[in-house]
Amino acid sequence: MAAATHLCGIKTPYCFSKKALHSQSLCSQKRLNFDLLTESCGTLRVSYPNKGRGGLRVVCDARKNDVLVQSEAKCQGLEESINQLSCVMKFGGSSVASADRMKEIAELILSFPEENPVIVLSAMGKTTNKLIVAGEKAASCISDVSEIDELSFVKELHYRTVDELGLDKSLITDHLEKLERLLNGIAVLKDMTPRARDYLVSFGECMSTRIFAAYLNKIGVKARQYDAFDIGFITTDDFTNADILEATYPAVANKLHSDWNNDPAIPIVTGFLGKGCRTCAITTLGRGGSDLTATTIGKGLGLREIQVWKDVDGVLTCDPNIYPGAEPVPYLTFDEAAELAYFGAQVLHPQSMRPAREGDIPVRVKNSYNPNAPGTLITKSRDMSKAILTSIVLKRNVTMLDIVSTRMLGQFGFLAKVFSTFEDLGISVDVVATSEELDNVVEELEKIAKVNLLQHRSIISLIGNVQRSSLILEKVFHVLRTNGVNVQMISQGASKVNISLIVNDSESEKCVRALHSAFFETDLAVADLVNHNGNGNGNGI
Ligand SMILES: Nc1ncnc2c1ncn2[C@@H]1O[C@H](COP(=O)(O)OP(=O)(O)O)[C@@H](O)[C@H]1O
């Protein structure tokens, strides 16, 4: 294969012959001086002199005498691609829940020697929840915060982890002391403001990243810890649910690139955290926000891939807590994943797909407990020809407002007034509002309409190929009728990937299980595919 002419704009996987790789003409043409080090087990390692760790991994195909280059540079040319930061790997709370888990994660990272990853970590499992409860207890009527069980849990977990990893306690002592002082402050004020809550939970990510970076350094892998709020993660000042501002992308890219170029060390970045643009205080990106940190870094640095490592084999056909037999979904589009996350699938942060979609960077959802499982690959587009239903998502405890105009049917501007009421009160129509907010909405809307407030409802979202909506709905209604469930509202989004149904909370889990069985498990599901696609391959469901 004529490789040399294609070197600029190289795309993976890229093939060129072993002979060509050896040939001086290829190397000199691109001013590269490959130093072929070892050739074993079909993997030929190539180092790129003068640029430190890493290099280009090439895999030889002995049969074809070809070499598959597994590094990617979109347009910069091969030289620049070789040693730049290559991907993001985000590990969630369950992946870093203990010293043993941190050791496994370190091994996992090292099992990709061809990658120069940016690592994003969440707080150690359970830490965020414990910190929130500790704050709530401090704000109630505790006189001595050192008696709060959740504080003791957090201290014990982190000291034990440091100890088991053979690290120095001093690594986290300052943070744990500050944490206790903060809880004392909350106890004095008898109030935990959203701002104090964000500062409180930030201790989780600040400590997990320090511990992990220190462990990597201890085992001889150069790593550098970063607090996201110090490297350019600029957000709105919406504490507990802040939005990332555009200025974040260049700021984070500059900081991480320049540190890497000056002195390469694996960056270990706190997930979930940012800095408010006006207050300069620590903010958080909403629960599960480390996914968003990872995709923001992926876009900002223009990386090859974003990996989010979880405790499940990828995005599943439904929540495994509702139905343990849920299966991994091999491929999703950004639109499908965004819709799934927005409508409540805990596996991805609702906003996390936006940067990945904007930067067109593939996201891979993998299982850190089972790294060999293929996981889910999320990209801009996929073959939808066989797709019917991809995943079923449940959002519980939703309030439905039934609004009927008191004036003549079709009265001009009625809907505009309804939505401006929500806008004025700052309520997102798809998000569950607190009852206090709802009282205000109802009071306002009753000036122009008859309002019926229906609580304890669930949204079941069917993510899939809405081009096949008749087929999907035919089956849905058959299943629900068989189970004696009445659908109270149905909506088909313009997004073409989602059909939503509203049912009572009390019936919702039963519905999800029945729908899952009908679409993903039974012979009927396969028979439908055979009828509609002319083959029985279940992959497309
Ligand atoms: N459709 C789904 N696919 C996969 N996991 C799901 C789904 N719906 C809910 N979950 C839950 O999401 C969890 C993973 O998300 P999360 O706990 O936020 O991961 P992490 O903390 O590792 O980032 C799973 O353990 C699973 O219980």
Ligand SMILES: N[C@@H](CC(=O)OP(=O)(O)O)C(=O)O
């Ligand atoms: N620790 C934060 C942020 C986060 O993303 O966590 P996880 O990746 O474990 O869902 C939370 O619990 O919300």
